[in-house]
Amino acid sequence: xxxxxxxxxxxxxxxxxxxxxxxxxxxxxxxxxxxxxxxxxxxxxxxxxxxxxxxxxxxxxxxxxxxxxxxxxxxxxxxxxxxxxxxxxxxxxxxxxxxxxxxxxxxxxxxxxxxxxxxxxxxxxxxxxxxxxxxxxxxxxxxxxxxxxxxxxxxxxxxxxxxxxxxxxxxxxxxxxxxxxxxxxxxxxxxxxxxxxxxxxxxxxxxxxxxxxxxxx
Amino acid sequence: xxxxxxxxxxxxxxxxxxxxxxxxxxxxxxxxxxxxxxxxxxxxxxxxxxxxxxxxxxxxxxxxxxxxxxxxxxxxxxxxxxxxxxxxxxxxxxxxxxxxxxxxxxxxxxxxxxxxxxxxxxxxxxxxxxxxxxxxxxxxxxxxxxxxxxxxxxxxxxxxxxxxxxxxxxxxxxxxxxxxxxxxxxxxxxxxxxxxxxxxxxxxxxxxxxxxxxxxx
Amino acid sequence: xxxxxxxxxxxxxxxxxxxxxxxxxxxxxxxxxxxxxxxxxxxxxxxxxxxxxxxxxxxxxxxxxxxxxxxxxxxxxxxxxxxxxxxxxxxxxxxxxxxxxxxxxxxxxxxxxxxxxxxxxxxxxxxxxxxxxxxxxxxxxxxxxxxxxxxxxxxxxxxxxxxxxxxxxxxxxxxxxxxxxxxxxxxxxxxxxxxxxxxxxxxxxxxxxxxxxxxxx
Amino acid sequence: xxxxxxxxxxxxxxxxxxxxxxxxxxxxxxxxxxxxxxxxxxxxxxxxxxxxxxxxxxxxxxxxxxxxxxxxxxxxxxxxxxxxxxxxxxxxxxxxxxxxxxxxxxxxxxxxxxxxxxxxxxxxxxxxxxxxxxxxxxxxxxxxxxxxxxxxxxxxxxxxxxxxxxxxxxxxxxxxxxxxxxxxxxxxxxxxxxxxxxxxxxxxxxxxxxxxxxxxx
DNA sequence: TATGAATGAGTCTTCATTCAT
DNA sequence: GATGAATGAAGACTCATTCAT
Numbered sequence: 001x002x003x004x005x006x007x008x009x010x011x012x013x014x015x016x017x018x019x020x021x022x023x024x025x026x027x028x029x030x031x032x033x034x035x036x037x038x039x040x041x042x043x044x045x046x047x048x049x050x051x052x053x054x055x056x057x058x059x060x061x062x063x064x065x066x067x068x069x070x071x072x073x074x075x076x077x078x079x080x081x082x083x084x085x086x087x088x089x090x091x092x093x094x095x096x097x098x099x100x101x102x103x104x105x106x107x108x109x110x111x112x113x114x115x116x117x118x119x120x121x122x123x124x125x126x127x128x129x130x131x132x133x134x135x136x137x138x139x140x141x142x143x144x145x146x147x148x149x150x151x152x153x154x155x156x157x158x159x160x161x162x163x164x165x166x167x168x169x170x171x172x173x174x175x176x177x178x179x180x181x182x183x184x185x186x187x188x189x190x191x192x193x194x195x196x197x198x199x200x201x202x203x204x205x206x207x208x209x210x211x212x213x214x215x216x217x
Numbered sequence: 218x219x220x221x222x223x224x225x226x227x228x229x230x231x232x233x234x235x236x237x238x239x240x241x242x243x244x245x246x247x248x249x250x251x252x253x254x255x256x257x258x259x260x261x262x263x264x265x266x267x268x269x270x271x272x273x274x275x276x277x278x279x280x281x282x283x284x285x286x287x288x289x290x291x292x293x294x295x296x297x298x299x300x301x302x303x304x305x306x307x308x309x310x311x312x313x314x315x316x317x318x319x320x321x322x323x324x325x326x327x328x329x330x331x332x333x334x335x336x337x338x339x340x341x342x343x344x345x346x347x348x349x350x351x352x353x354x355x356x357x358x359x360x361x362x363x364x365x366x367x368x369x370x371x372x373x374x375x376x377x378x379x380x381x382x383x384x385x386x387x388x389x390x391x392x393x394x395x396x397x398x399x400x401x402x403x404x405x406x407x408x409x410x411x412x413x414x415x416x417x418x419x420x421x422x423x424x425x426x427x428x429x430x431x432x433x434x
Numbered sequence: 435x436x437x438x439x440x441x442x443x444x445x446x447x448x449x450x451x452x453x454x455x456x457x458x459x460x461x462x463x464x465x466x467x468x469x470x471x472x473x474x475x476x477x478x479x480x481x482x483x484x485x486x487x488x489x490x491x492x493x494x495x496x497x498x499x500x501x502x503x504x505x506x507x508x509x510x511x512x513x514x515x516x517x518x519x520x521x522x523x524x525x526x527x528x529x530x531x532x533x534x535x536x537x538x539x540x541x542x543x544x545x546x547x548x549x550x551x552x553x554x555x556x557x558x559x560x561x562x563x564x565x566x567x568x569x570x571x572x573x574x575x576x577x578x579x580x581x582x583x584x585x586x587x588x589x590x591x592x593x594x595x596x597x598x599x600x601x602x603x604x605x606x607x608x609x610x611x612x613x614x615x616x617x618x619x620x621x622x623x624x625x626x627x628x629x630x631x632x633x634x635x636x637x638x639x640x641x642x643x644x645x646x647x648x649x650x651x
Numbered sequence: 652x653x654x655x656x657x658x659x660x661x662x663x664x665x666x667x668x669x670x671x672x673x674x675x676x677x678x679x680x681x682x683x684x685x686x687x688x689x690x691x692x693x694x695x696x697x698x699x700x701x702x703x704x705x706x707x708x709x710x711x712x713x714x715x716x717x718x719x720x721x722x723x724x725x726x727x728x729x730x731x732x733x734x735x736x737x738x739x740x741x742x743x744x745x746x747x748x749x750x751x752x753x754x755x756x757x758x759x760x761x762x763x764x765x766x767x768x769x770x771x772x773x774x775x776x777x778x779x780x781x782x783x784x785x786x787x788x789x790x791x792x793x794x795x796x797x798x799x800x801x802x803x804x805x806x807x808x809x810x811x812x813x814x815x816x817x818x819x820x821x822x823x824x825x826x827x828x829x830x831x832x833x834x835x836x837x838x839x840x841x842x843x844x845x846x847x848x849x850x851x852x853x854x855x856x857x858x859x860x861x862x863x864x865x866x867x868x
Numbered sequence: 869t870a871t872g873a874a875t876g877a878g879t880c881t882t883c884a885t886t887c888a889t
Numbered sequence: 890g891a892t893g894a895a896t897g898a899a900g901a902c903t904c905a906t907t908c909a910t
Contacts, residue, residue, distance in 0.1 A: 053892040131348035178399025212425040487871040565782035612833025646859040
């Protein structure tokens with residue numbers, strides 16, 4: 001099985017030009033896995049929905065697990081990527097009095113929009129992250145190597161500027177992630193049958209995080 | 218398979234006096250499932266760790282799924298039960314200015330202590346709830362039937378008294394649950410290798426929830 | 435496993451005084467096996483319906499197969515017995531012109547009455563005879579050893595007297611049995627939901643056999 | 652499991668070109684089931700005799716029961732089919748004085764020849780029909796839907812023409828079937844070790860049926 | 869004598885993976 | 890590249906039988 005790290009390096013630009021069959025396989029896999037979960041989907045089922053022979057899947061992915069990674073990892077990376085881009089954060093942080101609010105509002109808005117676009121893969125990402133130990137370990141590793149140092153620096157800066165309260169970085173991250181992913185889980189997994197008012201929801205989530213973290217002045 | 222609702226009614230006190238083998242099976246199952254996840258554990262493996270013939274498992278549980286339920290459901294019920302007890306909440310709510318803070322502090326403290334005691338089953342509960350659709354549906358149903366009406370009433374009262382902000386009940390619940398379970402997931406699933414300072418953590422979580430929900434006065 | 439022959443010898447008078455539990459086991463077994471077939475009934479099921487512990491069954495019958503034999507064999511023996519009793523047949527045969535008709539009518543009437551009384555065991559007998567090779571072999575052996583010589587003699591006598599046509603004994607037997615058991619199979623196995631007019635049915639069956647076998651004069 | 656009715660419609664011509672392994676599986680299954688009965692044969696045993704992996708069986712038949720149906724149903728249909736063909740019967744019935752005799756002789760001859768060709772499947776058919784309730788129900792249903800109306804009409808016609816005695820259709824059918832299948836049971840199941848003189852046997856069976864049913868003139 | 873918990877071999881079935889075409 | 894038949898290990902579950910109490 002190829003490791004997630006490999007995907008991180010060479011994975012993304014792979015998507016340039018997939019063959020039609022390859023695309024169909026990916027789409028079928030994403031649909032089915034998001035419906036039933038990785039372990040509950042047979043490769044034969046994916047092949048059937050993709051209109052492809054079962055063997056063909058194994059031309060593109062040496063193992064079933066690789067196929068899962070091909071779905072999860074890019075999605076994960078795209079999800080975390082913004083936090084790895086220097087300029088964006090820096091810029092936000094240099095701004096005026098409202099910068100922390102602006103930062104959180106931006107993150108919440110951006111990530112919810114992203115999750116709406118990639119609903120199925122986000123759903124898979126969450127489910128596999130929670131239930132598959134190895135997937136979790138690999139994603140965790142990617143996070144620690146790539147996103148964490150940067151995020152840590154940003155949070156450190158915010159604390160210095162007196163924008164946020166003085167709790168551990170891990171806690172700040174947990175509070176942000178819990179509230180955003182708590183929403184995803186409610187919306188995409190527990191109650192997908194309800195209607196959601198994006199604008200209202202974003203506001204509530206952003207406010208929750210801001211009130212929890214912002215330093216009272 | 219017996220329905221979860223049956224467990225709700227008659228399940229808990231069942232644990233009076235299990236035979237030794239029965240206990241061993243439960244313990245082995247809890248350990249293994251919490252380590253690897255329900256689908257990844259074979260009944261033969263459970264039997265082996267329990268020092269019991271495979272067939273013996275099926276004397277106690279008609280199906281493997283029943284065994285899972287015997288683990289998950291009591292745990293879930295005990296987790297949710299406090300919210301179903303009238304007196305407790307009522308009492309807290311009648312208190313003075315600090316009542317909402319007291320309520321949240323109590324819930325957070327109580328549930329974290331509970332989760333520490335039942336770490337393995339809580340872990341299983343979370344993982345299966347997220348990854349198994351049917352488990353989720355059943356638990357959801359129990360919640361809607363039993364806890365929701367009561368919780369709704371309490372939240373309504375808090376809103377009336379001007380203690381908490383005016384957002385939907387679902388959102389209040391999500392914020393509370395996200396932050397508590399977000400902590401559990403971090404502590405028990407993602408980073409179980411770290412040390413945790415209970416007192417500090419409870420404070421941070423309680424504060425997060427309170428700041429997010431309390432009405433500014 | 436005890437052989438059928440043993441039952442033949444010592445089996446019947448066994449029924450003198452069965453304990454209550456023993457009786458209940460037999461009754462439960464007969465009901466269940468006639469409903470579902472020997473292989474489809476679990477000993478645990480029999481024990482349950484009999485209100486007896488599973489182990490108790492094995493006090494009375496060393497194996498499950500022995501239990502089946504205890505049901506089948508007496509039923510078979512009672513079914514075949516009349517043909518082994520000298521006096522009855524002799525007597526009939528000595529009678530006047532209508533003797534062959536009388537014989538067949540008597541057999542048909544007698545065996546149908548018997549089958550009605552013992553419907554469940556007859557049903558079991560037929561089913562197991564057809565589907566279980568070893569049961570069949572044992573019953574066949576009993577027939578060849580006990581009933582056949584006698585029956586053969588009777589048929590021979592009837593041929594001599596010009597009452598019946600000159601075909602092989604085996605064929606005579608087959609024609610009689612086919613038509614009687616064909617009726618049982620229809621009545622008890624294929625269409626048990628219909629109502630049956632005993633008098634009419636006996637007539638039809640007897641006539642069928644008589645017309646087929648009687649020598650035209 | 653595909654319903655028997657589906658087999659009725661599309662099943663027969665399926666046999667065009669089975670793969671070699673498929674054929675081997677069918678042959679092994681037919682042999683083993685006819686020897687020991689469906690319930691007594693393990694799929695692993697079939698696989699072994701067929702020289703095939705056990706899993707291969709399940710590529711061709713979703714369940715073991717489906718495999719049984721694949722054997723029984725075509726055999727049953729071919730057995731009953733002649734009675735569903737208009738022209739044949741019509742033609743026979745239009746004939747002269749000997750038409751009823753001709754009809755029965757034809758049926759007896761034809762069906763015995765068929766049974767000789769398909770001895771093993773006929774054996775399976777009989778055994779499973781008698782012992783498996785669900786198989787019986789399905790075959791019964793097919794008979795009632797397809798063959799019965801046609802057979803009923805023919806019998807009605809024969810009665811009108813004064814060819815046969817006035818008894819219920821069900822009885823006519825039973826007499827015919829009992830005598831033909833009684834022969835099969837004797838020949839293929841009870842005493843397969845004997846030699847049979849086809850010509851003689853056919854005559855005896857046909858005569859039995861004719862004498863039983865024909866109206867004396 | 870009666871129990872019923874325990875056994876473990878045996879059953880059907882699934883499915884990721886391989887490979888000859 | 891693409892196929893899909895074939896594999897066989899592994900899975901959940903059943904049940905006649907035993908045996909300590």
